[in-house]
Amino acid sequence: MKKIGLIIIFLLFLPVLILGQENAAARRSASMSIKGSVKEKSTRKAIPGAEVTILGKGTITTDIFGDFKIQAQVGDELVISHDTFNTVRYTIVDGQRIDIEVDDHPVVKKSKIASEKKRESTYQKNLKAAKGALKKDAATSIEYITNALETVRDDDPSSDNKKAELFETLADIYRHWKQPDLAESNYLMSLKNRANTTVKIKLGNAQLENKNFQGALNTFSQLERSRLNSEQKVKVYQGLGDSYKGLQNFANARLNYNKALSISQRKGFDDIVISLNSLLAGVLQEEGNTRDAEGYLDNSVQLADQKDKKTSARQRAVAADFYNKSNRFDKEIQLRKEALEDIEEIQEQEITSGVAPVEEDNALTPQVQNYKIARAFAAQEEYDEAIPYLEESIKEAESKNDLIVQKDATRKLGEVYREKGELEKASNAFKEYEVIIDKLYIQKDQEISQAARFSRELAQRANRITTLEKDRELNEARYELAFASQQLINQQSLRQQNVIYFLIGLTLLLLLAAYLMFRNMKQQRYANNLLALKSLRSQMNPHFIFNALNSVNTFIATSDERTANRYLTDFSLLMRAVLENSEEDFIPLEKEIELLRLYVQLEHFRFQDKFEYTVEVDSEIDVNEYMIPPMLLQPYVENAVWHGLRYKSEKGILSIRFQKITSDSIEITIMDNGIGRKKSKELKTQNQKLQKSRGMGNIKKRIAILNKMYKDKVDVFISDLENDQEGTQVKLMLKKDK
Template identity: 40%
Template sequence: MAQNTGFKTSRTLETTMTLEGRVLNEDGTPISGANVEGKMGRYATTNGMGYFKLPANMGEEIVIRGLDFETVYYRIRSNEDIEIRVQNPEQDTQKLSTLSYKIAMDSAQFYLKKDAQKTADFLIAALSNNPKSLSTAQESAAYEKLGDLYTFNKQYDLAIDNYTQAEALEKSFKITIKKADALRLNGNYQEAITAYKINPNKKAGALTTTDQLARLNGLADAYSKTNNETKALETYKEALSIAALANRKSEMTSINTNIASIYNSLGELDDAESYYNTAIKESKKESPKANVVTQSQTADFYNSNAQFDKEIALRKNNIQLLDEIAADKKRIKGKPESVATDHKEGFLNSPKLMAESESVSSEYDMEEIVMDSPVETTSIAPVTENTNLGLTKQKEQLKIAEALKSQNKISEAISFFEASLEEATVNNDLAIKKDAAKSLYELNKKAGNTKKALSYNELYINTVDALYLEKENELEETARKAKELVSKQTRILTLEKDRELTENKIALINTERELTQEMNQRQRWIIYSLVALSLLLLTLAYFMYRNNKQQKINNHLLALKSLRSQMNPHFIFNALNSVNNYIAQNDERAANKYLADFSKLMRSVLENSELDFIPLEKEIDLLGLYLKLEHERFKDKFDFKLDIDPAIKEAHLQVPPMLLQPIIENAVWHGLRYKNEKGYLNVAFARVENGIQVTITDNGIGREQSKAIKTEHQKKRDSKGLGNIKNRVALLNELHDCEIDIKVSDAGLSPDVGTTVVVNFKN
């Protein structure tokens, strides 16, 4: 083989092989300078003869890119040399554009399970080559096949869209069932149930036994997914009776298994075992493969209920059957040679390539038994997320070993784990190999076989790494295929839209222009009206808000003024009583002096009566004058002291006028006046952190005794005075955003030793 012209090794990942290959055009001419990319930055280019070499690992995907051909993705399956033939995209497009509807549909059917992109390309050609000549049935069939493609590739949301389109074009119970299956697989269980329940008389075509069984199985599975086991059992049993009448052995096997599974989930183990046994009997009549699958499912049932002996017996029988099946296939077909194929070897394969492709798939059939749900026909057993249920010899050996391990039969378990590991190694089954190696590590470690345990642990770690890489490759390939299929679906939608636009272009343009003009005019009027209405409403709202706010302020001001007017007459009345008392005692000199001080106080009170706030210094002067007058009247009842913090002058605080006077008046008239011995009143102004604190303390008779000796008239008047103070403070706080707080408490430890009132004026 010729030498390659470009070569770059991996920097971080050790490779296990060197892949050698050649890239050719469809006509066999070599392509030079093609880009060949592997994992971890590995790269090579083809030489003049189209050859390349690339370090790689088994199972990896390489990408071949070039300007003149479509990108090719190739998964490494063997150590043998590969030959990849590519096609020119323009040539592909030209070929597709010349295909008839029938050829395009037949080709799509051939590639349905082999190459999703090619299938989509053929279906696009079927829909777009001669759209005017397509009948409704033909167009519906193409969309149905698209739904089959997306279902097979597990893109159920896209499948639903295409089945819906097919159903809209031509009613068919078969399409309805496929759509219901896609809904169920997509998790739309309620919608699926509704679809399965559609009356068949309203659909086109006869309801065959196959259709009826498909409908009932799908409906039962949807009920099971929604935890409605009762309905699921009823539906499965109805399907079972139909299958029995039609002598459908395979359907009877799967339905019996499904019924048994539901009974198991309900905890009705006897019924579950009975149906599993019936399923095994039916599967023996069907085929060895079906028998293996059914016995494996029954063994899983026994395992879930800790009936390990029964499980082991069934799995040992399965191993024998798997050996017989493999021997029969090898004897009939022989072991085929490995054939390297790529994802894009050409749209129309030669008979030779088709035969080679079939032989490759048959080789894998020898290694694993799968239950395929065909997409091209309506499935009897409902399609599930796991359309392939893999059953291999190594898997059954592993489960036998796990059952023996659960029975604490360690030596026997180790023997089966080793057999499973050996079989998995031969068949490159990394998942089983990983589980077997891990279990052997744990059991040998437990048995004290440290050396063996370490070797199995190392094997486990290496297998996990290999499995991770394999899964990563699979996820990457799946994501790429999904992206490509979404792109194809977008193209299909675009083609459909383009066709509709082409057919109705002139009419749509004219109609759209008229509608646009009319709509724009209507929208302008609506917008203008809404803007005008909004402005009007905003204006009204603003004026209403402003009026309400002003009215509220006026009401508060009026209430505040009313409270002030109620307080001042109360004080004047008490002061005049004092003057009258002096006159009654014929103390003219004291009366004149008291009256002069009273006149001075009244002038200040009247000057401040219309103000909500006055300077704190002025309020202190007024209180000092008031205390002097009250002391003149009750010299024998109390002495007083006015403590002023020097820092008060720096506060520059404004306070409500005569707010403290009623409190001092209450202390004198209701606390100190009734005291037998001479009392004491202290009024202290202190500068605190966030304002001024005024503490008014007396050692009078206390609040409780004062209440006891009051007359009914005094009680009402005192209550009204204190209420006025509280109301005034509340209005001031709300109207002027003040923070005035009044707290009243007993001055001593008992309620008969005076009262303390603390008033806080915050800045």
Template identity: 45%
Template sequence: MKLKSILLLFLIVLTFHVNAQEKNNKSNYYSDFVADENGNRLNDITVRVQGSNRTTKTNINGEFTIEAGEGDTIELSKNGVLINTYVYDGSSEYKIEDNSNRYISKTSKEPENDFLIQLDSAQFYKKRDPFKSIEFIENALKSQTSKRGNSINIANAYEVLGDVYVNLKQYDLAVSNYKTSLSNKSDTSVKLKLAKALTFEGDFNESNTILNSILNKKKTSLQKIEVYETIGDNYLNLKDYVNSETNFNQALTFAKANNYTQKVTILNPKLAEVSRLQGKVSEANMYLNNTIEVSKKATLNKRAAITNSVANQYRDQQNFDKEIELKKQTLQDLEAANLNKVNTEFEDDEEISVQQLNLDIGNAYAKKKSFTKAIGYLEKSKNDADKASDIETKKEAVEQLSEIYKNVGDYKKALSNYQEYVSLVDILYKKKEKEIEAAVTINKTLGEKQNRINSLEKDRELTESNYKLYESEQQVTVENYKRQRLIIYSLIGGLLLLLAAIYFMYKSNKQRRLANNLLALKSLRSQMNPHFIFNALNSVNSFIAQNDERTANRYLTDFSTLMRNVLNNSEEDFIPLSKEIELLELYMKLEHSRFKDKFDYKVEIDENLKISEYQIPPMLLQPYIENAVWHGLRYKKEKGFLKVAFHQKNEESICIEISDDGIGRKKSKELKTANQQKQQSKGMDNIKKRVAILNEMYSDKVDVFIEDLNTDSTGTKVVLTLKKD
């Protein structure tokens, strides 16, 4: 297969032959060539636009470029003798009978209009349908693959492609395509786009390098503002607040001088944030007040976005009264306009909804300990979110309501809201799983499309190289052995290009495989055995039924802490081993409170073990402990014992042993019903998948071994070896 690819590439290098006609609408220059009936290029032919003094001559390759427009009459002559004339009208071919006994044909293969139509369509669908836009760009590039001297067109196409990837938030691909555009044509606006994409990607230093390189270049007022604003953003992310403030102020000065009101309303909050981070609260509030004042003349959408943004900054300052005042103002504006939500009309196109505003106000009142007012706004947020099918906002509302009802002593409502919260979390997990699957599909599709476009660029580069090779052969008459040597060099160059393409494809596939593994890990981490959750809730319900309010409250508090920590850690690939031990101790405490007569437990940590040096995937050990309790100790007649021990194995790894003196794996399997034996434990299957993926990504970081604790098949011991990062 590789040999066929190399031979095909070799044939392309040797035989690819294209005639080109180019008309640049901006400069009105018309390029073409003159050849005889056998296709031999004719040099030193005088080309003149009739009725003007615009003349030129064909070069050694028969090519010429002259300032002309459609409808102009073109004269061809040789040594002062007129050959003939033709009207340039954009036709694909002209054939001219020569009165001086020379037959001349002048051929153009493809009109320029096709590229412009394709690129214009790509611009139109850039935000409406990004994938369709990419297809138009691909078609536009195909129309240019066989052309020569089309670097401006190529640059424009890759610029639009970069814009599409920015809209899709695929910033690494955007950076790559902006760089390709700049390699074909240096353009200040594209450099600015490249710098912004690098900022989004998190490469702040490279972004600043590019922005500083264009500071003294000619640019529009808006570009000046955006250059200084982006430099300020980069320094803010780098925590260099002095330089950040300097550049934001420079941008604000230009924005005010040129009446860019929208930029003024964007820059004032940024300066407020920098001032807040430097501890200059009064100065920050001055900027925020300026923002509110300027926004009064803005449209409802922009005013709502600005007021909401300023309110969030007051929240960061712990100024909850001001936050509540501004959030209520935005809420009143929306209700007066009979709207449930508005788009911000800014680049990120975020939405501000009534349910989110009510949630923010309720949270602010909760932080002020005004629980009665907080409950009112949170209940409204919950109801509005339910009507709008806004699961995320509803989840946050019921979680906060559960916490507040617990604080005010209404445990029944606290439990009711917490149960609803758990249900919503489950729905969100399923939704996120689908989003992850969709993201993987989209990334795969984008990768395939980008690979095709990269292939087109390589073909174009090969074609351009072929033209240059052809020119050099025409200009210098070389001997046969030199021509053969040049072919060998071309073959080697083609082979190197092919090897480079294979390398980049391998690298891309490796990165995609890593991304898929990370997505799979995130999906697996999001799963937790539901029967523990609902059994625990039943225990709480039982305590309440027995009027054991103190025990129910204590159990619910511990259970809430465990679940909150599990959910917080579910977004992390690794957490400190100390955190995992805290979670395990809390989990075992809860299980022990339910099965006090079944087992005791102990967590043993080697005093020489440096726990702080180790990281572990979250909830990796919990399923093994759960199995020990539910399948080993729970069925034991007498009281059992569960032990979790951590000790140093060697300098680079530790050993974690989970042992129980329960009935053992063999006896547990015998006790299962026929239906239970058909079903595989999702928790253990989850662990096996996670361990396999982790070992693939991190070179056998985790090793798990399970054996019977005693020779009579009673008891179980799980030995897990964890390597240091």
């Protein structure tokens, strides 16, 4: 029989097996659209242009993202090949996406590493050469920058840092060669590739040099909100002061100069302190506060005296310019003579040491200081004192081919001779002045030609750099276009996914809302049940209270004061216990038994001739483990006494028994052999029928509510005891809390 059953089962499942094999074969033979990608294993970098071939069916190449899409069948073999890695073979097993990870070909990988090292070396050499030629030859320096920029590859992880460094150096070149507009644009290019506080400070200073005071103010204001070290804070506050000064906002200029001065003094930046004192003096002079301006200026001169001769000379020249504006020519002459002594001493030291003189400030030359001393004497009409200084200035300027100072000094000499009345000497001086003017014109023409040629060279090299960047931007645009195309391809599926996610999210929100509503309703029902229980617990049977007090009154009327006192004492004990437990939903069974004994004792005291009672508790019951609603049993006992035993002609019996049924439940039996429920109803007066019995009604409501809240904790069964319907039995099943 077993063999026959197995054969029948096999025959039943045979069509299913055959159909499954046919479906599998159909799936294997069906052509599918397979998507995949080719990437390097180590870097996860996409490999564009890799060939993906199915033998005998054709070849495709990967796109810019290394992705491909090909029609194939299960079992087809893909051959993935490229110059940069060893050929890979892959057999299709299903229609899932294929992600091919490849190792670089050892020879190619080695070549790539060598090429990267060579590019890095070339980049560093050109950058170093560009910085070395920065102050010597602008065109050569820019050429080195261009060569370095050509070595930067977009796939180089440090390409942004390299471009930032190159454009910063290029901006430094333009700034040094007095091209602040080009410097500003290249600092911006540097910052575009990498944020850098130092470069941004340079940008602000280039904007100041380009007279773009509002732009400089914006730049330094942004820097003020950045995290800066002390030196950077000084530069930023000085930049803000210069910007406000350029905008004629002298109050804010002074405020920011003072901030920079405070930090510089605290940090010991002596050179900056000297410079800031001069700047503050200039601002105060613009505001008309000459006295305070002189204080700052004198302070700067004193500090400069403690430094080197060059610093001292420069600061004296600055102070002299200040006193010239204030027409304090005596003070100006004194400072310029002291500055002239420092300059001559510096020149002697350079000649003695054989060191080539460092590129000097135009103001710190003997010819300039001699000319300005002579001009101060002339302003005071001290012409004889002015002439020697003018002649010395002309001599120095001629020796150094300084045609501008030579021109000014010669013209001033002619004016001085004219004022003295020595017209022939004045005429000779003015003739010499005309000769110098012609020379200066030729020189300026040459300088203009050189400047034009210099500008063209700079423009050509700048255009080459611009072209390189445009090509790079074009490649980036192509990449972005390809990326956008890929995004458009995937857009539809993304929309569908978003709709699905939205619906799932909406469903979850609705479920959450439903859950919260359900929980809220459940909590509300629970609160209502608690309120109802509290209300029912507060309603003690007024019938019992009235009868108890009436009994006390009867005992007093019959002069049985002792009995009345005893009854009243027991009644008060019961009332106190009831009130103590009135706020509890459950009390230990032990307390309920004590309340019940006290109540039955009171009822028996009143109706001693009507019944006897017993209260039995099973010894196996742990009365502290079971919890019961307070005064739950009292209405049933009261019912037995008042409606059953009280009307019985002979003495009845009231039995209360607590018996263990299972490990977690007990049975409480209240039994009387009274007249029964039927006769009790017949004996009710018309007035009693009209009154509502609150005790039994309340107890039914309490049990119903408690069973809802605590899942059938109490069960009650009421039945007649005898066939002739005399006597009543109430059984309560009480379960232990889990």
